[in-house]
Amino acid sequence: MEPTRDYPLFGGAFSATLPPGAIDVSDLRPVPNNQEVFCHRETDQSLIVELLELQAHVQGEEAARYHFEDVGWVQEARAMQVETVQPLFLENLALRGFCQEAWVLSGKQQVAKENQQVAKDVTVHQALLRLPQYATDLLLTFSQPPPDNRSSLSPENLPLPPWSLGDFEQLVTSLTLHDPDIFGPQ
Numbered sequence: 001m002e003p004t005r006d007y008p009l010f011g012g013a014f015s016a017t018l019p020p021g022a023i024d025v026s027d028l029r030p031v032p033n034n035q036e037v038f039c040h041r042e043t044d045q046s047l048i049v050e051l052l053e054l055q056a057h058v059q060g061e062e063a064a065r066y067h068f069e070d071v072g073w074v075q076e077a078r079a080m081q082v083e084t085v086q087p088l089f090l091e092n093l094a095l096r097g098f099c100q101e102a103w104v105l106s107g108k109q110q111v112a113k114e115n116q117q118v119a120k121d122v123t124v125h126q127a128l129l130r131l132p133q134y135a136t137d138l139l140l141t142f143s144q145p146p147p148d149n150r151s152s153l154s155p156e157n158l159p160l161p162p163w164s165l166g167d168f169e170q171l172v173t174s175l176t177l178h179d180p181d182i183f184g185p186q
Contacts, residue, residue, distance in 0.1 A: 006174070009036045009049055013182035017174035019167035021160040022047065043162045044145040047171060051182070052137045054130065061085045064103035064128045067139050071124070072109045078119045079110040088127060094176040095129055095138075103128045104172075120146055125165065127172040134183035140175070142168040 007018045021041035031037050036049040058066045064085050072080040088102035105126045112119040122145045129138040142163070 009175075010051070010182055013177070013179040014049070015174075015176050015178060016049070017170050018047070019163045019170070021163075040160070040163055042160050043147070045163050046141075046143045047163075047168070048139075048141040048143075049171075049175070050139045050141070052139055054132055054135045054137050056132070060101070061103060063101075063130065063137070064105040064126065067128055067137065068105050068107055068124065068126055071126070071139075071141065072111075075109065075111045077109040077111045080107065081109075082107040088129075088172070092173050093129070094174055095131075098131050098133070098177055099129045099138075100132050101130045122146075125168055127168075129172075129175070131183075134180065136183060138175070140168075140172050142171075 005018055006015050007022070007024075008015050018038060022038040023041055025031055025037035025039055025046075034051045038047045039045065052067070055063060055066055065082055068082060069080060083106045085103060085105045088104050090096045090099055090102060093099055093102060105124075105128070107124050108121050109124050110119045110121050122143050125142040125144075127140040129140070131138060142165075144162075
């Protein structure tokens with residue numbers, strides 16, 4: 001099995017441990033400058049790291065819900081349901097010295113892929129790391145669409161297994177800031 005690897009993000013301003021089979025989507029299509037997007041080599045799973053403007057008008061658990069709903073609206077979700085929201089322990093984060101609060105949210109969003117009419121329930125896990133000294137909300141998203149029924153390969157038969165919540169947790173906890181200048185003058 002391919003090992004996990006530390007990967008430079010945002011031109012080396014950050015780095016994080018990516019799971020096996022992560023493909024940098026910017027090698028395939030344009031990606032906004034405030035995002036790093038990765039897809040699984042064999043499934044429809046994706047990982048997104050986003051630098052967003054701090055939403056100071058929402059605090060605590062409500063900030064995590066705000067970003068979940070915002071992503072849902074951007075993706076034109078037909079339905080959204082938050083299942084759990086829990087605090088993340090800052091001592092477990094590589095960003096603990098910069099992060100004032102952190103939350104993890106799990107939920108479902110009913111979305112249709114580009115150029116498709118049928119919407120599918122996508123399981124969404126998000127970690128929100130709040131960096132108020134940099135006026136930034138750092139949002140990490142792990143999307144798990146349902147398996148494609150057209151494929152004759154079941155998850156057990158894939159050469160590279162699907163990503164797990166443990167892979168997402170490793171991404172979140174390993175995210176490291178190397179160059180605060182990415183946030184501009186403070």
